[in-house]
Amino acid sequence: MKVRFWGVRGSVATPGPAYLRYGGNTTAVEVRTETENRLLIDLGTGVTQLARELMDGEFGRGEGVLPILLTHTHLDHIQGLPFFTPFFVRGNQTRIIGPEPTELSLTETLQNHLNPHYSPLYGLENLAAGVRVETIEDGASVELSGFRVRAAAMPHGGMASLGFRIEADGEALAFIGDVEYPDTGPLSTALELAHGVDLLIHDAMFTDEAYALRRGWGHSPVSDAIAVAESAGAKHLALFHHNPDATDDDVDAIVAWAAKRSRVPVFAASEGPAFSLKALSSKA
Amino acid sequence: MRRDPLDYYAVKVTFWGVRGSYPVPGPSTVKYGGHTSCVEVRTESGACLIIDAGTGLRALGQELALQQQRGEKDSRYDLVLSHVHWDHIQGLPFFEPAYLEGTHITIHGLRVATEELRHVITGITRREFFPVRLEAVPADFDFHEVTPQRPFCIQSFEILPFALNHPFGAVGYRVDADGTSIAYVSDTAPFTDVLHKQHFLPGPEIPTPEDKRALDEMQRSLIEALTGVDTVIYDTHFLPEEYERFPHFGHSSPDHALDMCTGIGVRRLVLYHHAPSHTDDMMDDIADHYADRGKALGLEVITARERMELDVGPNAAREASS
Numbered sequence: 001m002k003v004r005f006w007g008v009r010g011s012v013a014t015p016g017p018a019y020l021r022y023g024g025n026t027t028a029v030e031v032r033t034e035t036e037n038r039l040l041i042d043l044g045t046g047v048t049q050l051a052r053e054l055m056d057g058e059f060g061r062g063e064g065v066l067p068i069l070l071t072h073t074h075l076d077h078i079q080g081l082p083f084f085t086p087f088f089v090r091g092n093q094t095r096i097i098g099p100e101p102t103e104l105s106l107t108e109t110l111q112n113h114l115n116p117h118y119s120p121l122y123g124l125e126n127l128a129a130g131v132r133v134e135t136i137e138d139g140a141s142v143e144l145s146g147f148r149v150r151a152a153a154m155p156h157g158g159m160a161s162l163g164f165r166i167e168a169d170g171e172a173l174a175f176i177g178d179v180e181y182p183d184t185g186p187l188s189t190a191l192e193l194a195h196g197v198d199l200l201i202h203d204a205m206f207t208d209e210a211y212a213l214r215r216g217w218g219h220s221p222v223s224d225a226i227a228v229a230e231s232a233g234a235k236h237l238a239l240f241h242h243n244p245d246a247t248d249d250d251v252d253a254i255v256a257w258a259a260k261r262s263r264v265p266v267f268a269a270s271e272g273p274a275f276s277l278k279a280l281s282s283k284a
Numbered sequence: 285m286r287r288d289p290l291d292y293y294a295v296k297v298t299f300w301g302v303r304g305s306y307p308v309p310g311p312s313t314v315k316y317g318g319h320t321s322c323v324e325v326r327t328e329s330g331a332c333l334i335i336d337a338g339t340g341l342r343a344l345g346q347e348l349a350l351q352q353q354r355g356e357k358d359s360r361y362d363l364v365l366s367h368v369h370w371d372h373i374q375g376l377p378f379f380e381p382a383y384l385e386g387t388h389i390t391i392h393g394l395r396v397a398t399e400e401l402r403h404v405i406t407g408i409t410r411r412e413f414f415p416v417r418l419e420a421v422p423a424d425f426d427f428h429e430v431t432p433q434r435p436f437c438i439q440s441f442e443i444l445p446f447a448l449n450h451p452f453g454a455v456g457y458r459v460d461a462d463g464t465s466i467a468y469v470s471d472t473a474p475f476t477d478v479l480h481k482q483h484f485l486p487g488p489e490i491p492t493p494e495d496k497r498a499l500d501e502m503q504r505s506l507i508e509a510l511t512g513v514d515t516v517i518y519d520t521h522f523l524p525e526e527y528e529r530f531p532h533f534g535h536s537s538p539d540h541a542l543d544m545c546t547g548i549g550v551r552r553l554v555l556y557h558h559a560p561s562h563t564d565d566m567m568d569d570i571a572d573h574y575a576d577r578g579k580a581l582g583l584e585v586i587t588a589r590e591r592m593e594l595d596v597g598p599n600a601a602r603e604a605s606s
């Protein structure tokens with residue numbers, strides 16, 4: 001499998017010179033198999049960049065296939081939706097697979113996001129590609145264009161956010177992008193998702209110091225990301241969902257801090273070229 | 285001793301977000317900035333008006349919260365919205381003064397359809413979208429629904445809202461203070477090709493004779509509002525060739541803005557709401573090209589950059605003409 005981070009930032013996009021190395025776009029992660037099947041995680045602002053690349057290929061001709069896993073519907077995870085141009089080309093087969101968030105259905109929530117007050121699209125029905133919206137239950141598995149995906153609901157402040165285990169090409173990765181564990185520590189469901197994965201991508205929005213003042217905000221301290229990687233036997237850990245106030249230098253410092261403590265090789269997710277999980281292992 | 289009004293700049297305008305549609309991080313927007321719409325207007329006496337609440341509002345809020353905590357600024361805020369498309373409101377949940385005890389925020393905006401402004405604004409922080417509900421933050425909120433052509437006063441600002449041509453409705457504002465004036469004209473399409481109403485446009489819709497009359501009327505009241513204004517900030521999202529492809533998207537080109545602002549006593553035009561695809565290099569070209577075009581027409585044309593501060597007022601005008 002290959003992974004490309006198109007958006008690694010949490011809460012709000014951060015343009016500006018202090019965020020150029022890790023990137024300022026909100027959550028968007030592309031996963032590809034050796035045979036070039038694609039999967040996308042979340043629709044943050046990063047997908048506007050991915051869209052340009054996709055439109056140069058089969059998606060520009062209406063021949064693209066793209067399943068999109070949605071962790072949850074907080075704005076930083078869906079704000080790229082109205083600008084993801086593959087949705088506007090008839091023929092593209094796009095589906096959004098996410099959680100049933102609350103008393104509203106996932107479709108209703110996405111419709112709300114595109115309601116004419118907020119968006120000139122007026123509604124999902126105006127996406128020419130005809131996007132399908134489906135939900136996946138906590139603990140369920142699904143087969144998606146050559147990927148095997150398992151979802152598990154993670155506590156994320158007042159709501160749940162899905163974590164995913166994704167398998168293909170005989171490899172596995174886990175994505176747990178928005179989570180705050182209870183005081184008793186990481187959940188067994190998180191450890192199961194990440195069990196033995198080649199790469200764990202985990203929420204690390206707060207330094208441990210900052211976390212002390214931000215309990216209940218729905219995000220993890222760096223040490224929880226490390227704890228999950230170590231207990232689950234992950235081979236690599238990518239810190240993710242960087243704080244919008246963390247400049248490139250701040251993230252450097254966080255990585256240095258984590259590297260000293262983590263028995264699992266650790267790096268911070270950054271926007272940039274795709275990398276294969278194999279290359280990750282040969283580097284270490 | 286009373287100072288001669290010509291001795292100082294009356295009003296300062298600061299651009300905190302200049303981008304349209306969505307925020308654009310990355311190396312190609314470092315110079316002009318990647319944050320979406322947000323402009324601060326300040327008088328020398330400290331009156332402060334915030335126009336639009338795009339992602340640029342976050343950095344402004346961080347500064348204002350500091351000033352408020354240090355006692356350099358009162359706890360009242362006035363936010364004036366052109367409309368509530370995401371790029372104009374997505375900074376609101378990140379406005380730090382809202383999280384301070386004792387803060388009072390009044391949001392002024394257009395009411396469209398039957399939904400109350402209060403309901404539309406609180407809807408952006410519904411629990412599916414954001415972890416903290418607007419009703420739950422320490423600040424208290426007031427909502428003031430504005431009507432085109434019905435002037436109102438905020439602090440020492442006199443404000444005239446006027447209708448713009450944009451999907452589902454938008455308003456621009458003329459703001460007068462301390463003997464000078466600015467106008468904020470964003471977002472708007474020109475008033476010729478398409479009339480935006482309250483339904484989705486998959487492509488350009490030929491205007492009916494009735495639509496044409498509505499467009500003429502909108503243009504007439506816009507020109508009336510802009511007449512004699514010192515500095516006009518205008519939605520110039522598209523290059524002319526881009527506009528030709530997307531005349532139904534609700535945005536203008538700098539050429540449209542020049543057309544509107546020439547010959548009506550406007551001193552300066554600010555190009556604003558840049559398309560997300562416009563890199564710094566493209567923006568440099570646009571800035572140079574339209575500065576020259578403006579000069580030929582007797583208009584100072586500048587291109588908005590994030591954190592750019594503009595002095596507006598008699599002194600600024602005098603210096604520019606000398």
Ligand SMILES: [Zn+2]
Nearest residue numbers: 010011076178
């Ligand atoms: Zn998030």
Ligand SMILES: [Zn+2]
Nearest residue numbers: 304305371471
């Ligand atoms: Zn806009």
